[in-house]
Amino acid sequence: MDSFVAPSEHDPGILSVCVGRTVQSSIDMDDPTHLVDDYTKHLSSLVDEAAPPRQPLRVLHLGAGGLALARYVAATRPGSYQQAVDIDPDLVAKVRAQAPLPKGVKVKIRIGDARDQLRAAPGDCYDIIIVDVFSGAHVPAHLTTVEFLREVARVLRPSGHFAANICDGKNPVFSRGVAAAVAEVFDDRAVLLEPGILNGRRFGNVLLFGSNTKLPIPGIRRRAAGANFPYRVLHGKEYLNYHLGTPATTDATATPSPPPPDGLFGNG
Template structure:
């Protein structure tokens, strides 16, 4: 069950696992490593301050929607969260900023995508975990097709995933997204990419080149430095991985005990 620990600066936990960190007075503050990396991408997808239409799959405590509302005022955001109880808890204890154009929707992420209007989002952020694993139905080519349909031509897809060496899941997700997007970027902590530990990785996909230079500069200077992989290096990392079809889709791997000190989704 979800719970909020007020003694630890608004830390949301689900079944005892830390999920989201929210500072109601400073929504620009992103505590967890993976949210900071998602935030870095959101900062460079368009000129600073430009309002965006953003679709979030997975709500948590609405950390990223609050961040977008603070850094890009006027943005229109939809947040799809399967756990209705979590939505109610957040609404009661962590109210959204007045005037923020953030609409919560209790629904399954893929069902929502299938019904969403085409070319309706500038950014799609996928941060969906069933417990500690990405659900299988959000890992396939058919899912990627729906995501690409909902995004505008210059839109950007972002996903928070988790894996460890030999990175079978992460490589398969890159191959899957490559069936629908021309540009791919991977952001992760160097120790994770070297296979030293299980951890989060942020994937960005688009039909247009992303500002990799600006992104690499931001991630390298972060309090939790990360590496940005793209182009030939990322294709080498992907190797011979094959796209995932619905019939073959499986959830992301179960993290080892103690893998996440803070935050998985």
């Protein structure tokens, strides 16, 4: 599938990373702390609340894309160690050429399947693991399962946190199955999504957080409520109610995420 990096029609300082007709992510080349996509802003709340300000972290990005969050981590937590994994060498080469990282920012990029690379990683290694992998407009099935999440937990430090960006819409069986899988692996968990997605009125991003220590829920909830496009934060009983009655997704039952409505993630 063809990939390319293109400037925004409305702001030439914003670059969009596209695969086929799907816009994967957007980057502000002038300000790495400005996250263009709403879901990345909500993912950044976990980065911001996971440790005191400016404290370096070890972060693994499964799904490199335009490295928007990696740029953000480097700018807000200088000295952080970061690795990114992407299966598309052509896309990585285009991002490096057309949207190079700022001087002094170092992110090691490995080419390969996210799950294979995770399996090869040492245990107790990262403070945060962010999973943001799409094949075109779909989340790959093998990155949504109990077995995959057990590998995530193995590679996280005991105090570490996990976040995943997936998509779902009406009758959200897919995201509920993944939420049940997260609940089977992690002691504390949360789901973040727009009210319209929660109510089954629209299709969009669903964020899942997990940890075997306490998630920083008060800070995440405060930021989610104050965003330009507020997300609901489901935690505790609300999280349980979200996936109640839906079996946890496993390697034996996993399917890719459902297709978005025509044109929703297109580049126009």
